[in-house]
Amino acid sequence: VSRAGAIGPVAILGAGSWGTALTIHLGRRGTTARLWARDETLAREIRETGENRRYLPGIPLAARAAATGDAAAALRDAELVVVAIPSQFVRATLAPLVPRLEPGVVLVSAIKGIEPERGLRMSELLAELAPGHPIAVLSGPSFAREVALGRPTALVAASARLEVARAAQAALAGPALRVYTNRDVLGVELGGALKNVIAIAAGLSDSLALGENARAALVTRGLAEMARLGVALGASARTFAGLAGLGDLVLTATGTLSRNRALGLAIGQGKSLRDAEAATRTVAEGVRTVSAALRLARGAGVSLPICGAVAAVLFEGVPVADALAALLAREPRPEEEEVDVSRA
Amino acid sequence: VSRAGAIGPVAILGAGSWGTALTIHLGRRGTTARLWARDETLAREIRETGENRRYLPGIPLAARAAATGDAAAALRDAELVVVAIPSQFVRATLAPLVPRLEPGVVLVSAIKGIEPERGLRMSELLAELAPGHPIAVLSGPSFAREVALGRPTALVAASARLEVARAAQAALAGPALRVYTNRDVLGVELGGALKNVIAIAAGLSDSLALGENARAALVTRGLAEMARLGVALGASARTFAGLAGLGDLVLTATGTLSRNRALGLAIGQGKSLRDAEAATRTVAEGVRTVSAALRLARGAGVSLPICGAVAAVLFEGVPVADALAALLAREPRPEEEEVDVSRA
Numbered sequence: 294v295s296r297a298g299a300i301g302p303v304a305i306l307g308a309g310s311w312g313t314a315l316t317i318h319l320g321r322r323g324t325t326a327r328l329w330a331r332d333e334t335l336a337r338e339i340r341e342t343g344e345n346r347r348y349l350p351g352i353p354l355a356a357r358a359a360a361t362g363d364a365a366a367a368l369r370d371a372e373l374v375v376v377a378i379p380s381q382f383v384r385a386t387l388a389p390l391v392p393r394l395e396p397g398v399v400l401v402s403a404i405k406g407i408e409p410e411r412g413l414r415m416s417e418l419l420a421e422l423a424p425g426h427p428i429a430v431l432s433g434p435s436f437a438r439e440v441a442l443g444r445p446t447a448l449v450a451a452s453a454r455l456e457v458a459r460a461a462q463a464a465l466a467g468p469a470l471r472v473y474t475n476r477d478v479l480g481v482e483l484g485g486a487l488k489n490v491i492a493i494a495a496g497l498s499d500s501l502a503l504g505e506n507a508r509a510a511l512v513t514r515g516l517a518e519m520a521r522l523g524v525a526l527g528a529s530a531r532t533f534a535g536l537a538g539l540g541d542l543v544l545t546a547t548g549t550l551s552r553n554r555a556l557g558l559a560i561g562q563g564k565s566l567r568d569a570e571a572a573t574r575t576v577a578e579g580v581r582t583v584s585a586a587l588r589l590a591r592g593a594g595v596s597l598p599i600c601g602a603v604a605a606v607l608f609e610g611v612p613v614a615d616a617l618a619a620l621l622a623r624e625p626r627p628e629e630e631e632v633d634v635s636r637a
Numbered sequence: 638v639s640r641a642g643a644i645g646p647v648a649i650l651g652a653g654s655w656g657t658a659l660t661i662h663l664g665r666r667g668t669t670a671r672l673w674a675r676d677e678t679l680a681r682e683i684r685e686t687g688e689n690r691r692y693l694p695g696i697p698l699a700a701r702a703a704a705t706g707d708a709a710a711a712l713r714d715a716e717l718v719v720v721a722i723p724s725q726f727v728r729a730t731l732a733p734l735v736p737r738l739e740p741g742v743v744l745v746s747a748i749k750g751i752e753p754e755r756g757l758r759m760s761e762l763l764a765e766l767a768p769g770h771p772i773a774v775l776s777g778p779s780f781a782r783e784v785a786l787g788r789p790t791a792l793v794a795a796s797a798r799l800e801v802a803r804a805a806q807a808a809l810a811g812p813a814l815r816v817y818t819n820r821d822v823l824g825v826e827l828g829g830a831l832k833n834v835i836a837i838a839a840g841l842s843d844s845l846a847l848g849e850n851a852r853a854a855l856v857t858r859g860l861a862e863m864a865r866l867g868v869a870l871g872a873s874a875r876t877f878a879g880l881a882g883l884g885d886l887v888l889t890a891t892g893t894l895s896r897n898r899a900l901g902l903a904i905g906q907g908k909s910l911r912d913a914e915a916a917t918r919t920v921a922e923g924v925r926t927v928s929a930a931l932r933l934a935r936g937a938g939v940s941l942p943i944c945g946a947v948a949a950v951l952f953e954g955v956p957v958a959d960a961l962a963a964l965l966a967r968e969p970r971p972e973e974e975e976v977d978v979s980r981a
Contacts, residue, residue: 447850475973506788510880
């Protein structure tokens with residue numbers, strides 16, 4: 294039953310582009326999908342127009358998918374709950390809904406980020422908010438718009454308990470959406486969060502027109518940096534070579550639809566962080582993640598030069614050219630010592 | 638002396654875009670660089686116009702760089718010889734020049750490909766043609782045009798003998814060109830060759846407008862496939878996570894200047910292989926490499942589904958949509974079993 298198994302209603306919490314895309318996908322494959330929008334007005338707009346014009350204009354919801362502002366209605370009898378809320382709003386948004394969850398229902402985190410204050414990953418935050426619920430993490434290279442359009446996409450469903458990962462796989466996989474299971478939750482979540490920081494760096498590099506060679510080198514060293522931190526914290530190096538690491542990084546650092554790369558570009562073109570966040574109109578998770586990553590790295594005794602350069606630009610006003618020049622000025626060592634993504 | 642060390646003349650054999658770019662780079666950093674073109678007319682054009690209008694129009698050679706059709710003049714007193722000849726012409730072109738090489742001069746292979754007939758890597762072919770010469774391999778993410786323009790680029794110089802890799806590093810590194818050493822020659826050469834096949838697959842995928850999610854998944858699985866073959870043949874998994882693996886693959890499979898991706902696009906849009914090769918005007922090494930890769934894989938008992946799909950399209954007339962659908966139809970397994978790039 295790894296694809297399109299018969300399954301009861303799925304609730305999707307969060308009507309941004311990703312939650313909406315998953316709702317459209319589920320409706321298309323015949324699952325009853327209930328999209329909950331915190332904003333009643335948005336829920337009504339989606340119901341009335343049959344599409345989410347704010348976040349995915351032009352792509353209709355399927356007949357079996359519907360939007361609501363009533364969380365109780367969305368969650369009633371749900372066999373699976375997908376949480377697709379930007380990381381900084383998860384706590385405030387989810388806490389009041391927890392009493393409405395069906396007992397034992399699987400929560401699927403479709404959130405990419407790390408809580409800056411305590412360095413919590415999103416599955417840890419969900420476990421704290423909704424104790425006792427099995428949790429899976431959904432990640433991998435996925436522009437929401439393409440998933441909504443039914444373009445082929447491969448994702449990872451991660452849980453330390455394989456049967457939970459399989460439940461998420463069965464509930465979400467479909468003809469155009471392949472879902473692989475993975476038991477390395479830590480690696481999958483770090484990959485999904487950290488790639489956003491490297492994507493900001495790619496945007497900064499592109500803003501100076503450093504070229505595609507430089508960006509490819511940045512992606513390579515960025516993945517090594519991600520894996521270095523992940524392995525130090527206990528993740529598997531292999532996860533970073535997979536869809537939630539390399540795959541998502543490639544998409545986010547080179548893709549045309551990437552919010553985090555767009556933010557880096559805007560900052561590099563002279564916009565303030567505030568203006569750049571306003572201009573990209575959606576949440577660039579990398580801004581929040583970079584501080585959390587550097588704190589985790591200090592604790593683990595790991596060096597993250599690219600994350601450090603991004604933080605210097607975003608928070609300390611260091612000019613982009615100076616921050617990137619400092620990265621490039623490091624004396625090259627034997628590559629074996631630089632690239633340790635495969636060290637487990 | 639890892640960058641810009643004083644060094645005698647460097648000869649560059651092959652006046653295509655890559656040989657010309659390295660010549661321009663070397664001249665700019667103050668090295669006497671002699672570019673040899675097999676085609677006397679091209680050599681004269683470069684001398685007369687001060688640029689290689691065929692392959693890198695608009696980028697002048699520096700004062701210390703010059704082109705010649707006289708191999709003896711190019712090779713005289715050379716302290717290092719860079720071979721930048723398309724793989725299929727190496728044997729015929731290089732054999733007559735070997736007697737002109739200074740004794741013991743280091744040869745640097747800047748060639749990406751595998752000889753289809755015997756599965757020889759280019760360093761093996763050079764060793765056969767010019768026995769007794771130390772050989773280093775230069776690879777990594779590098780569009781020639783960007784190197785010629787002085788954009789930041791990171792490369793790998795590989796040799797089983799570290800002092801040979803260091804000699805290549807010292808001769809070639811410069812302010813905008815970082816060169817890392819690596820001792821895994823096999824991994825570096827397989828990475829540089831195989832990524833061209835995956836880039837053709839990316840072009841085929843793009844020709845069907847499958848989207849950036851699908852391409853990112855293809856890149857991820859492609860790197861796993863490259864590493865699987867490499868590790869089976871004795872390379873280090875780590876090399877595939879580095880510049881000559883992941884870095885070059887990202888550039889070639891997503892970059893706008895990639896010949897192999899352009900060839901895949903042209904084939905997918907209905908051109909014959911012959912017409913597509915003519916249209917891209919330069920040599921798409923992936924076409925030759927795919928057969929060699931599949932032969933090596935059979936010998937090693939390794940499965941290369943993406944290479945198989947590319948071969949089916951290029952040589953057996955299988956429609957692109959069918960070949961890619963077959964790839965996507967494989968049942969997803971746990972990701973740990975799929976992505977084994979880190980398995981050493």
